[in-house]
Amino acid sequence: MVETQKSAGAVIIGDEILSGRTKDTNLNTIALFCEEIGIALKEGRVVADDEAAIVAAVNALRARYDYVFTTGGIGPTHDDITAECIAKAFGVLLIHHPEAMAQLKEQLGDRFNESRARMARTPEGAVLIDNPVSVGPGFMTGNVITMAGIPRVMAAMLESARPLLVGGPKVLTEVIFTSVPEGDLAAPLGEIQERFPDVSIGSYPGYRDGRIANRLVLRSIDAARLAEATRAVRAIAQ
């Protein structure tokens, strides 16, 4: 019997992404990380620095998926409101986490002040996630992993969170490039998809050196079924 995968959602927090000023890359990093440890990323939401929006997104996704990753809004300034939003979402107190406070005081010395102490705020009961890159840790509250928005820091926090996460069987992938146009492949490809409901088959049109090079992507956690479906697709893609 094939095990099932764990599931996850992601909440990308930040006005600067919705204004177009910053291109989000964190969703992709989270997606690849999830793939690697056998978690199926099911949904991403990009929301503004707005309490109601963040709380609603976190609550919708944490009820639906095994894990939720959030990025952004855990710095020292007024627009960093993620910690209090997660506390509101869970209905718990927002505290200054003693371990985080001790870390910050040690790392910052006499630069420690009230604003920087904001970076030690977590929902009560949260577990810290180490930040090996800069100051201010991430944290895990229930099934919600809260990380920084800066891509380099976010990636480091994901690695720190790895031991806290339970993965599942990895999705195996086969990719077939074909010069057969999508409109000609569509009917036989659809038939193969019907015969293999346990293999997800995607068709992505593309070009390479000015010639059609469509990408057919087959994905499954069952190696034998994947191999069988791949043989079937190869036969129609030549």
Added chain:
Amino acid sequence: MVETQKSAGAVIIGDEILSGRTKDTNLNTIALFCEEIGIALKEGRVVADDEAAIVAAVNALRARYDYVFTTGGIGPTHDDITAECIAKAFGVLLIHHPEAMAQLKEQLGDRFNESRARMARTPEGAVLIDNPVSVGPGFMTGNVITMAGIPRVMAAMLESARPLLVGGPKVLTEVIFTSVPEGDLAAPLGEIQERFPDVSIGSYPGYRDGRIANRLVLRSIDAARLAEATRAVRAIAQ
């Protein structure tokens, strides 16, 4: 009196984005387009090629915002299910749009077949959105604009949709770079934000040539208030 902006949400559809295989760039393109015509992009959702997920996201966002943009899933293959999902979301019939059928037959000649006819499917009552780049149009159903997933095609369809959209006052932006660390700026910056609730002030930590170069971004549709807030921020950022 200052007019209010129109609002929008975006639904980015595609398994390949959630698997990490493809990096989405369409959300950023839509964000910049919205900025340009005075629409505030409030939320983005990335969902799988899954009917229930697409219908739920479209219905949530179309009720909440003036416009919804969707990308992906309007090609000829079995995994292209966006047209039927939009029809389900609106509770209307899915039809072969006569004008789109005529276009496809003319453009494709004897390559026209049943699979390619899928690209002419729209919810009943939808208005076509011209695709000047490849075959298969986009369409607008109520307040929902449905476009292709290929970035080049999506960008062209956005331009085609422009006359169908009513914008509002543009957001004006000022950017200040500062070497003052975020943790030292946070308190006075927060006070300025409280005095200017009609100006959104964001603080984004960063480095340039190994030195602190934090970016302070001020945004408002009111030019006078923006100028006043910008003067106040400059004074603390030196």
